[in-house]
Amino acid sequence: MLSSEGKALMILNGLPHVGPITLNRLLHVFDDDAVRLMQSDEKALMKVEGVGPKIAGTLSGWRKHFDLKRELALLEKHQVGFVTWKDEEYPSVLKQIPDPPIGLYQSGSLSLKEVRCIGIVGTRKATLYGQKQAGRIAARLAQAGYCIVSGMARGVDASAHQGALDAGGATVGVLGCGPDIVYPPENADLYGSMRNGGAMVSEFPFGRRADRQTFPMRNRVVAGMCEAVVVVESAKSGGSMITARFAGEQGRQVFALPGRVDQSSSAGCHQLIRDGATLVTCAEDILDELGAVGQGMIDLQMEVEGEKLKVSKELSGPEGRVYAILDAGELLLLEEVAGRAEVPVQEAASSLMMLELKRLVVKRADGRFERRG
Secondary structure, eight states, X not given: XXXXXXXXXXXXXXXXXXXXXXXXXXHHHTTTOHHHHHTXXXXXXXXXXXXXHHHHHHHHTGGGTOOHXXXXXXXXXXXXXXXXXXXXXXOGGGGGSSSOOSEEEEEESXXXXXXXXXXXXXXXXXXXXXXXHHHHHHHHHHHTTOEEEEOOOTTHHHHHHHHHHHTTOOEEEEOSSOTTOOSSGGGHHHHHHHHHHEEEEESSOTTOOXXXXXHHHHHHHHHHTOSEEEEOSOOTTSHHHHHHHHHHHTTOEEEEOOXXXXXXXXXXXXXXXXXXXXXXXXXXXXXXXXXXXXXXXXXXHHHHHHHHHHHHHHOOHHHHHHHHHGGGOOOBOHHHHHHHHTSOHHHHHHHHHHHHHTTSEEEOTTSOEEEOO
C-alpha cells in the first residue's frame, strides 16, 4: 500500500513535460517533500529555476494528465510495485547518479536492495558471435554472484538476460516503456522467465510506449544500476554507446569486447577501447578487474573447444572446406564462400544448405552466411 508520499511521487513521475532533472530540482527546493510540492500553487512553483508556465500548469493541474486511481488499479492487476527513492528496496547505487528516477515500477521476485549488478549491452542486430559471447559472459558473471542488467532489446540484450537465467543467476531488465508493455514482442517468453528469476523495472507509467526519448532515459538507468558496463557489439552511433557514455559520466567502469575490424557491429567497441575502455575477451577479465576472480571458466572453455574438435572431425569434402572457411567468424556471401573454398557455386550452396540443416551455419537476412559457435 503506497503512502501519501509514495502516491505523490508516482504522480510526479508520470506527468508529461516534467523530466527527471526538473523533478530532482523541484524536490530539492521543497526539501524532498513530494506532498508539499504537489500542494504548491503555480506562482511558488515558477520560482524554481527551469520551471515555466507549462511545467507549473502541469504540476498544479496534474489531474488532467495523470489518473492516479487507474494507475493504482493497474499496479494490482499486473502485480507490479512502485518503489520510490525513499524506500529501502530502491537500488542504492542508482541514487548516486545526478538525475535518478524518483520511482521505479518493479515486477519479479528479485530484491534490488543490495544486489551487485553488471550491465551487458549491445546492438539489436547482433551477429551469432556477439549473441554467444554475451550469453557466455553473462552466465559466468551470474555464477560469480553478479546480477546481469540490460535493456530487454533483441540481440545482445536478450542473449545476456538468457545467459544469466541459464546459469541459474539473477537478471534485471530495464524497460524503455511502461511495465505493462512487452517490447519487442518476440521477448514475451523471456519476460515471463525473468519475472520468475529476476526483475523488470521501468520509470515509465502504464501505457507509455517506447520512443526516442524513453530509450536514452532507460540507458542511463541501466548504467546507473551497475558498477560496470560491458559493451559486446555496437555500431559507432548505437544506443549502447549512449549507455557507455552514461556509465563513464557516472563513474562506472566500462569494458568492451573487440570484434572483427571489418564489421560495423564492432566499430563502437573498438572506438570505446581507443577512448580508454578496458578490453576484455571473457568474463574472467572482468572479474579480475573488479577483484572478484572465480573458478569454472577454464572448464567451460575446454568443453567448448572439445565440441569444436568433434564437429570438425565429422565434416569432410566440400562441406568441411566450407565450414573451415567460416571458422574465422566472417560474414560471407555465397560467391565469397565458393571462391575461398575453391568449389563451384552450386556445390558451395549445397554444402551451406547441409550445414544449415545441421545447425552449424546460419543465413542472415542480408544473404550472408555465418558460422554458429
